[in-house]
Structure formats: C-alpha cells, structure tokens
Amino acid sequence: GDSVTQMEGPVTLSEEAFLTINCTYTATGYPSLFWYVQYPGEGLQLLLKATKADDKGSNKGFEATYRKETTSFHLEKGSVQVSDSAVYFCALNNAGNMLTFGGGTRLMVKP
Amino acid sequence: DTGVSQNPRHKITKRGQNVTFRCDPISEHNRLYWYRQTLGQGPEFLTYFQNEAQLEKSRLLSDRFSAERPKGSFSTLEIQRTEQGDSAMYLCASSLQTGWETQYFGPGTRLLVL
Numbered sequence: 148g149d150s151v152t153q154m155e156g157p158v159t160l161s162e163e164a165f166l167t168i169n170c171t172y173t174a175t176g177y178p179s180l181f182w183y184v185q186y187p188g189e190g191l192q193l194l195l196k197a198t199k200a201d202d203k204g205s206n207k208g209f210e211a212t213y214r215k216e217t218t219s220f221h222l223e224k225g226s227v228q229v230s231d232s233a234v235y236f237c238a239l240n241n242a243g244n245m246l247t248f249g250g251g252t253r254l255m256v257k258p
Numbered sequence: 259d260t261g262v263s264q265n266p267r268h269k270i271t272k273r274g275q276n277v278t279f280r281c282d283p284i285s286e287h288n289r290l291y292w293y294r295q296t297l298g299q300g301p302e303f304l305t306y307f308q309n310e311a312q313l314e315k316s317r318l319l320s321d322r323f324s325a326e327r328p329k330g331s332f333s334t335l336e337i338q339r340t341e342q343g344d345s346a347m348y349l350c351a352s353s354l355q356t357g358w359e360t361q362y363f364g365p366g367t368r369l370l371v372l
Contacts, residue, residue: 151300179358181360183363189365190262190349190363190364190365190366191301191349191351191363192363193360193361193362196360198358236300236301238300240358243358244306244313244314245291245293245303245306245314245316246291246293246301246303246351246361247303248300248301248302249300250298250299250300251298251299251300
C-alpha cells in the first residue's frame with residue numbers, strides 16, 4: 148500500500164537558519180503530494196501542495212518540489228522564524244480519496 | 259467562509275461508555291472525511307462520505323465505530339463500548355466534489371478513555 152516516510156524530529160534550529168525536512172513516498176500511479184502544518188493547540192492547515200512531477204508548491208516562504216525519480220517531496224525554507232515552530236506532516240493522495248500521512252516532524256526554532 | 263467545526267473539542271469518558279462526535283463541514287463541500295491521530299503520529303484515515311453516502315471505510319474502523327451523514331451536511335462518529343486504545347484525536351476534514359480537491363481540517367475532538 149501507499150506510505151510516506153519523514154525524517155524524525157525534533158529538528159531544532161536557530162532563527163534565520165535554513166530548513167530542510169525530508170519526505171519520501173511509496174505509491175503506485177501518480178499521487179498528489181502535500182505538506183500540512185499543525186501549530187500548538189490548532190488543527191492541521193494546508194501549507195503547500197503539488198499535483199504532478201516537477202511541480203513546485205510554495206507558500207509563506209516554504210517550498211517543495213515533486214521529484215518522481217526520487218519519490219521525494221522535501222520541504223525547504225531559506226530563513227526560519229520562531230513562529231514557524233510546529234509539527235509538519237507530509238501526505239499523499241493517490242486515489243482521489245483519503246490522505247496518507249507521514250509520522251510528522253516537529254520543528255523548534257530558537258531566537 | 260467558516261471553516262470545519264467539531265464538537266466537543268474534548269471528551270473524557272470511562273471505558274465501556276458510548277461517545278458521539280459531531281463534524282460540520284464547510285458549507286459547499288460534498289466530501290467529508292474522518293481521521294484518527296494518536297500522540298506523536300500522523301493522522302490515519304477512517305472513513306469518508308460523498309454527500310450522504312459512506313463510500314469507504316478503513317480496516318481501523320471496527321464494528322464499534324459507526325459514522326453517519328444523514329442529510330449530506332454534518333456528520334457524526336459514534337464509538338460504542340469505548341476502550342482505552344480508542345484514546346486519540348479524531349479529525350474531520352471536508353473538500354469539494356472530487357477527492358482530488360484540497361482537504362480542510364477541523365480542530366479535532368480529543369478523546370480520553372479512562
């Protein structure tokens with residue numbers, strides 16, 4: 148079946164550091180890929196998405212490129228802020244139905 | 259545009275009791291999904307509806323779980339004879355007509371079974 152693997156956290160960075168959170172997936176066909184973010188005490192929010200190979204999703208300074216050859220969708224941001232501290236989930240949608248999530252990566256940004 | 263709402267936000271119950279959660283999707287959304295998230299894990303799919311029809315159920319959804327969406331608007335998720343292993347965050351999401359549309363999540367209902 149489909150699966151998503153994320154790097155384990157927590158990831159601890161200083162403010163203005165470069166962020167990479169790795170995400171790889173296993174799926175048949177051509178899934179859509181997503182990054183969701185969960186801030187403390189809040190629900191999941193869509194951060195960005197990509198629906199086909201080589202698409203780049205971007206939002207709020209975050210970017211991720213759909214790489215079919217490496218089955219990856221790594222999340223990057225050039226300069227993180229304290230307010231980016233949250234749990235980040237990579238997910239795929241392969242059949243036009245449910246989302247399959249990775250285990251989540253907690254990001255902690257220190258001033 | 260109001261988002262997805264869920265009630266209650268928190269529920270504490272004793273083992274063996276029945277509980278019911280409610281989800282109100284974004285008004286124009288035809289699809290409604292239920293997920294379960296345990297501590298430190300990603301959400302896992304439980305079931306989804308297209309309007310009032312329940313189209314798919316996960317193997318995670320044991321016979322003690324039942325979900326309804328009687329008029330194609332709000333949905334309820336009932337757990338009968340709760341067990342401690344049912345303790346989790348129950349998330350609801352909704353999307354437009356097709357499954358390829360973005361799913362928007364509610365804040366969740368956190369269940370603790372003592």
